[in-house]
Amino acid sequence: MSYSRSRTHIATETKYSKIRREVIDDANAILPVQLKSVVSYSLITQKAIIEQRSWHNTFGRRVEWDWERDDYGYYHFLYQEPKRFELAIWWREMKLCALSLGQPTWSGSRLRLDFIESAPGDNPLKGSTFNLIEIAARIYAKHIDAHEIRLMKPVNANVIDFYCSKGYEYNSRGNFCFKVLR
Amino acid sequence: MTEDKKRDSDYEEFLRQLREEIKDGFGAVMEDEPQVQLGSLDLVFTPDSELFPSELEEYRPEEKKLRLVKK
Numbered sequence: 364m365s366y367s368r369s370r371t372h373i374a375t376e377t378k379y380s381k382i383r384r385e386v387i388d389d390a391n392a393i394l395p396v397q398l399k400s401v402v403s404y405s406l407i408t409q410k411a412i413i414e415q416r417s418w419h420n421t422f423g424r425r426v427e428w429d430w431e432r433d434d435y436g437y438y439h440f441l442y443q444e445p446k447r448f449e450l451a452i453w454w455r456e457m458k459l460c461a462l463s464l465g466q467p468t469w470s471g472s473r474l475r476l477d478f479i480e481s482a483p484g485d486n487p488l489k490g491s492t493f494n495l496i497e498i499a500a501r502i503y504a505k506h507i508d509a510h511e512i513r514l515m516k517p518v519n520a521n522v523i524d525f526y527c528s529k530g531y532e533y534n535s536r537g538n539f540c541f542k543v544l545r
Numbered sequence: 546m547t548e549d550k551k552r553d554s555d556y557e558e559f560l561r562q563l564r565e566e567i568k569d570g571f572g573a574v575m576e577d578e579p580q581v582q583l584g585s586l587d588l589v590f591t592p593d594s595e596l597f598p599s600e601l602e603e604y605r606p607e608e609k610k611l612r613l614v615k616k
Contacts, residue, residue, distance in 0.1 A: 393564040426581055479582040490575045498567060505559050514582060522579045 368442075376445035382506045383449065390499040402488065403453045404499055407437055407462060411451040414459035415482075424483035430462060440464050448474060448503050452495050454487045461492040465500070473511040474504045475539070493529065504544055514540040 368376070383406060390404045405411065407430075415430050430436045440447040448465040465476035481492040488495065500512055514531065516538050517523045523533050523540060531540035 389560060393560055393567070395568050423580065476582070479579075481578065481580050483580055490578050493575070493578055494567075498563065501563065502560070505556060517582065518579070521577065522582065525575070525577055525579060528575075 372445055379446050382503070383447075386448075386499055386503045386506060387450075389502050393498070401455050402460075402495065403456055404495075405451045405453060407449045407451050407464070411459055411462065412437065415462060418480075418483055421483040430478075430480075437462075437464060440466070446471075446507070448476070448500060450496060450499050452488065452492060458482070458487065460486050460488040461496060463496045463500075467507055467509060468513075471507060472509055473513055473541075474500060474507070474509040475513040475515050476500060477515050479514075493525075497529070501544060510544050512542050512544065 387404050387406060391399075394402055412431060418424055419427065419429075428436075431438060433439055433442070437449070440449065444466050446467050448463070448467075450461075450463040451459060452461040454460050459482055461481045462478070463476060463480075464478040465474060467474055476496070479493065479496055481489060486492075497512070504510075504512060512531075514526055517526060517533070517540055526540040527533060529542075531542045533540050
């Protein structure tokens with residue numbers, strides 16, 4: 364499949380690629396000492412794409428969907444969303460523990476996280492992946508001057524409760540959980 | 546101080562505060578952390594799907610078929 368991109372798109376992609384790399388570097392740099400030796404952030408690399416294939420049909424995976432889809436998955440964001448937020452979290456640089464995708468709102472004042480998934484099955488970071496993702500999201504939001512993070516369409520009341528326990532509020536009209544950043 | 550330097554200084558302070566906030570880790574592991582959050586997809590579930598036990602009943606019990614619907 365070919366995608367033609369305008370000069371504006373390419374310029375935006377270049378600018379935000381730099382931001383994404385800085386976010387990864389800074390997120391890795393500020394990890395607590397006890398995590399730094401085993402946890403690392405990266406962009407969604409080819410290695411991450413290949414690793415997530417093992418998530419398919421794994422017991423404990425809540426929904427069978429495909430990160431590689433180019434109509435709604437990573438490749439859609441890669442080719443169509445130059446301002447995207449993208450993240451992979453690794454254990455000992457070998458085991459993929461989480462992926463996340465998002466993008467700024469149209470005005471740029473808010474960062475929405477559209478996709479968050481923890482590795483199903485055996486995941487050494489289970490229970491901590493959202494905290495780790497949120498760190499990187501906050502750094503990205505700082506870079507783009509966004510003052511709010513939105514978690515779009517929480518799937519049920521338990522998930523809403525979980526996010527509320529992390530300091531988010533639920534907006535029922537828009538069906539998202541949000542946190543205003545300092 | 547130039548605008549760029551002020552922005553850098555503000556960013557460095559932000560990172561310092563964030564580092565301080567998380568330096569002791571995240572506390573207890575969240576047992577109820579959701580495995581997946583797929584906000585941009587319209588997902589349809591069935592009550593008898595093995596993937597989703599009791600929470601299906603409060604979500605969309607009327608649906609007949611498990612499928613992934615692109616928004």
